[in-house]
Amino acid sequence: MKYSLRQLSVFDAVASQESVSAAAKKLSMTQSAVSMSLSQFENILDRQLFIRQGNRLTLSYWGRWLRPKAKKLLQDAQQIEFGLHDQHIISGHLSICASQTPAEYILPELISKIDENFPNLCIELKVKNTDHVIQTLLNHQCELGIIEGRLDDSRLLQEKLMDDHLIIFCSPFHPYANNESVNLSQLEHAKWVLREVGAGTRCTFEGAMHGLIDHIDVWKSYENVSVLKALVANGLYLGCLPHLDIVDALEKGQLVALNTPDLNLRHRLSFVWHKDAGDNPLRDCILLEAKRLVSRHEKKQDKAYLNLPYPAGFKALS
Template identity: 65%
Template sequence: MKYSLKQLAVFDAVASQESVSAAARKLSMTQSAVSMSLSQFENVLDRPLFVRQGNRLLLSHWGRWLRPKAKKLLQDAQQIELGLHDQQSISGQFSLSASQTAAEHILPSLISKIDTDFPELRIDLMVENTEHVIQGIINHDYDMGVIEGRNDDHRMHQETLLEDHLVVFTNPNHSYARHQTVSLAQLEQAKWILREQGSGTRHIFDGAVHGEIDDIHVWKEYQSVSVIKALVRNGFYLGCLPYLDVIKEVNEGSLVILPTPELDMKRNLSFVWRKDAGENPLRDCIVAEARRLVRRYKKQMDNTHLALVYP
């Protein structure tokens, strides 16, 4: 074979970092060694794998074609190494990107459990909205993601982790807080503080009101869940967030969930990864541990008022 796994790893790192110097730091190599390895790899293939755009190295047509195949070869090599060393051994780096709800309410317990049971497995976590999670996985920036709502990209594999729902909420002094039900007409008259476009939460909300409410008065949009809750607590606005994100404030009495029976805002939290990613023991381990964690949550919540429905 005319190329090596090391050259594939260098190519993948440069593609990920869009920089030779950043790739060198990631691989603990010198910049000159990375440049030489990449140059030799391109010479062997007789194809340019990158094009320079300012200070960034972006994948060429050939580079985009090669990257998923290189990624799979590297993952297969890692699996072979793990199997030869110890079939039960789970070790290495795994990059995970998640939307806010999962990052705040599910993943801390999961990562803590992984750190205890699999100390050689290192999870790098990035918090993004759903649109950016999916794009990052498509671009090979992350090994796996956790998203809210639906994914329509045919290149992605999706597996539901749990089901929950969004709620409309306000502060206890809002006039709607005294209503037994809030109608669609009343919702249309309100001022809203919502998540930004591209978030899974906003996608579910927009889908629920589409065809039901002609004109939603969106006063402000924010990426931060904490900012949305603070504004709704201190002003006469309505907000819409996952139940998990507001239950603490509802129990404390600073926010009130409004009964909106005409809106259906159920959604899933799901794992997603590229269909062409191949087998990955680290991913399998994380998914399995997450499912065990959710089952334990379900048993705990069966005796509480927490309105989550698990698959």
């Protein structure tokens, strides 16, 4: 082979940063050295790996084809290096991109367990909505995602983390607050405050409404869950969020959960990763620790965990 691991590393850094100067900073190299390495790599392969768009570099067709294979080679090389230096095999960095609910209610305990059991494994975390998590994975900008709701992209693999369910809720002084149940006509005539388009919660909500209600009056859409809850708590709106997000407010009486028997509001949280990513011991470690965490709480039927009032709310991986 005529190319080197250093050239693969430069290629991966430029692809990640979309900039030669930013890649140089990340790799602690000079900008000219990065440019030269990248140019030599493209000459060796006889392929243009990037398309220049002003000061930004985006992957060409061949660059997109090469990216997951280069990352796999670099990961394998890192594991070889750790093994030869008698370091623990679970060492290095793994980037996770998660939607809001798992980032706030699942990952803190999981990352704490990882830090305790695998101190040489560093997890980098980004928080985005489900659509952005999927795009981040497809663009190879992270190695593992956690999303809410459905995944229909065949380029990604998926493994269930847990089941939750969405709750339609209102303020204690909303006209629906004392209703034994709320029917579809009442839901259709309400004003709603919802997560933004692209959020897994919004996708599950719209899927539940499809074919049952022709039009929903969405008054406001927000990315921030806390803002959404506060608006509903202080106004005459309805909201819809995962049970994990509002259980505290329900217990404190700040919000009221509505009984909506006509709707299927089951909600799933899942790990996802790129099909081309290949084997990754760091990713496998995260999945295994998550499975242990979930199973432990399920066996104990710990109703206090995450403030869930039902023991079946935290399901094991399957």
